[in-house]
Amino acid sequence: MQFIASEHPHKRYNPLKGEWILVSPQRMKRPWDGQTETVYCDMGPEFDPTNPLCPGVVRSSGEQTPFYTSTYVFKNDFPAMLENTPEPPLSNDPLFRIEGVQGTCRVMCFHPKSNVTISLMNIDEIKCVIDCWVEQLKDLGKQYTWVQIFENKGTMMGCSNHHPHCQIWSCSFLPNEPHIKDINQKNYFVKYGRPMLMDYVERELKAKERIVYENSNWVVLVPFWAIWPYETMVLPKRWIKRMNEITDDEKTDLALSMKVLTTKYDNLFKTSFPYSMGWHGAPTGSNWDGYDHWVFHGIYLPPLLRSATIKKFISGFELLAQCQRDLTPEQAAERLRLQSDVHYLHSDK
Template sequence: MSLLSDKSHRRYNPLLGEWVLVSPHRGKRPWQGQQEAPASNAAASYDDKCYLCPGNTRITGDTNPAYTGTYVFQNDFPALQNEGDSSADELREPDPLFHYRAVTGESRVICFSPDHSKSLPQLSCAEIVGVINTWTTQMAELAQHYQWVQVFENKGAVMGCSNPHPHGQIWAQNQLPTEAAKIDANLKAYQLKYDNNLLLDYVARELESGERLVDVNDDWVTLVPFWACWPFELMLLPRFKVEDFGQLSTAQKASLAEILKASLSRYDNLFQCSFPYSMGWRTAPFNAENNQHWQLHAVFFPPLLRSASVKKFMVGYEMLAEAQRDITPEQAAQRLRDCSTTHYLES
């Protein structure tokens, strides 16, 4: 990829069927724009004003139990509601300009730990396994009623997180959302054309190349994808065939916890701050169909570009034309590999 290291070019994302403009020469331009306040890891283990800490009362008046591991509750302000007639719109002729569809679902919050001060990379591997087990049980429960179950985390105020207590969310709905529908179609098309799984083929190629890898163990890989959009975007992929969390063994969950702790520690170490991101798991839909074309994986979209205070803005060209990035995925992967897997606050 040396020919692409300093010339503008476009890269294709086969999951979404979209292109990304890469402009590595722009990294040299001076920055005089907005700077964010760096997110600090320094916090107390308990905050009596936090709505998510154990024993505290939330805005609704409900009181959190004195939980000691993970804690899950129905979102007090859910984006999806489980009442309503999801077939109501199917009874009328769709209007090509004003077409709508009713949707039902649920929104839940997952507190990773009772400790207000510890984000995922600061938890022990055993505690991260506890988070993975919670993802697994929650998805299995919601999959009984909904076609798509989205586990995600918005970390940091810069990514819209409204509460600093380390937590994630899980939204379930009765239809495939837009991104999932695109990925489903592209994975299926690849399977039909090449008689193989796109992401298994992709992992094999990345392991062979090595230039975008960040962390590797016997079961999992983290890498900056070839088509990455965000500056230090990561993808976490299994090295074995698996469609959802329910198929993971105890050993595979343990190795997943290890690589999550290592790679997310590199994130925090990059700019010596609590590294913000939006992350999410993508699993096969729960629709009773043959989903062999699917492969479990996670993506991390962090906004920081040059430092703990300078972020990447998706505006202008990105909103009107297509995604654009200033450093190559290979350069980003090298910078992350250069970071330690031991969290800087533990050094």
């Protein structure tokens, strides 16, 4: 028998994390397996006097959100980490290890209006978001080892507030995901003398199989080792270690990449597409030098699988053995690539 990736089960290796994923394309015999209903999506009002992220509304902390007109950043009223915490007692038992942590958690509003998302914002507005991200990275990166910028969009991803915003958690340690990426990128760099993700981008640009969108400075693609059905990565075409190294032209093109990708997401099932996304770059803190093995990149992890209401669950075999996907990354990339760059809500305008 001749192996066909879109028909036969196989494993794919993720060099960033040093792990395998099971791909089972034979489980999806048709291009669209299952119902593809559209969900009525009421974006809600542009201002809600009960929403603490709206301009002028008093939050539960008693602080009033100012009447901002662009982006706005404030300290999270319910932070996961604190700047000053006592150290726990030391333990010599290898089975009961404990360490103290310090950190700062912030919330960043993208836009004063509640009824917009990145896909519905214009390029200048998205560029303001990127500028603010860079400022936050520079500020928090002076003190903290890791600055994680991330957005949870939609109730399906646990977002508790209907307003365009993200969170920025900075911490005194290197968390698990960037830690393993740091190890694997460094091992690759030592062995081959080049950053892993720059070699990866080069190969993907030649293959053209998994690219969703590209412009002069950025590539949006479904990674070869993707776990989530429509998972994507945003990668630079030149070597960049951290977001603060992006030029003004690259910011404009990154804003365009984000808008096109999220528009294609929304168009896929004619809904405001839920996802968790975030940015990974070289660690910060006291040492900004070195880390030549790192390449700055974005990750989008959307849960939807077959329709606006049917999501992929990480359960069973995946929790107990190994992650698995049905739709191949190449099929997912093609479906996203074929979506219009014009948002479905604006298609009649």
